[in-house]
Amino acid sequence: MELFVDRLDGKAAFMHPDGSFRDILYWEGVKLNKSCVVVKVELGLLYDTNLGALDDFHEKRAMSSGGSIDLRWLPGTVETLSMKDLKLDGTVDVFDLPRGVESLELDTNRLHGTFAMEGLPVSIHWLNIARNRFDGSLKLSVALPELRLFIGHTNRFSGTLECSALPPKIHRLDLSNNGFIGPLSLHAAPSSLRHLNLSENNIEQDSIPVTQFMIDSGLFTLDRSKIRAFTAPDGTEHSSEELSWLQ
Secondary structure (H helix, E strand, O other): OHHHHOOEOOHHHHEOOOOOEOOHHHOOOEEEOOOOOEEEEEEEOOOOOEOOOOOOOOOEOOOOOOEOOOHHHOOOOOOEEEEEOOOOEEOOOHHHOOOOOOEEEOOOOEEEEOOOHHHOOOOOOEEEOOOOEEEEOOOOOOOOOOOOEEEOOOOEEEEEOOOOOOOOOOOEEEOOOOEEEOOOOOOOOOOOOOEEEOOOOEOOEEEEEOOHHHHHOOOEEEOHHHEEEEEOOOOOEEEHHHOOOEO
């Protein structure tokens, strides 16, 4: 873990005044299991500034923001990684994530470059990379059988979205405020999908094939002004004016 936090501007939160690292048992935001291996890392601007005469067992230190991360140095036993609102810069290679990671939250930073969905562990079920500067295309038709939530809004992704083979358990997908373009088809969206937001993109087309559930529900958000109609599985066309869930 010392190598993992070494590039963080706030690494002093884990150190003694003399510059040596404190015992990991007392690192705020790092959870060990009964076998004393790291399973959860939740670092962010949530530490109490309380630097009085407390000993190591109770001491909490304020963590400053800034720096970068290298996932190669994350312990292989980690299941949860959360580093939100830390003004982190640099790129992220998810191929280096431990293969047992179930939750990844990197939202509200300054991370950039491409984001390789195909490099994520198959165990992942929660993914939040919103409010960064990731760019390039995004591959959604990947083998992520446990993924239930993907929040990737407010980035710089572009290109088309291939939605013919979305993760089978996906429940919420928010890719609003990016630069995606059409054509788009949602006819094969899995039945698990209940919340979809693709608004504030550049998707413009006459008609988008969708599922019957999308026609009937009000849980999906797209841009009314850019899409003329939606086609149900039976071939029936519904104009955008008919559907209340359009923005």
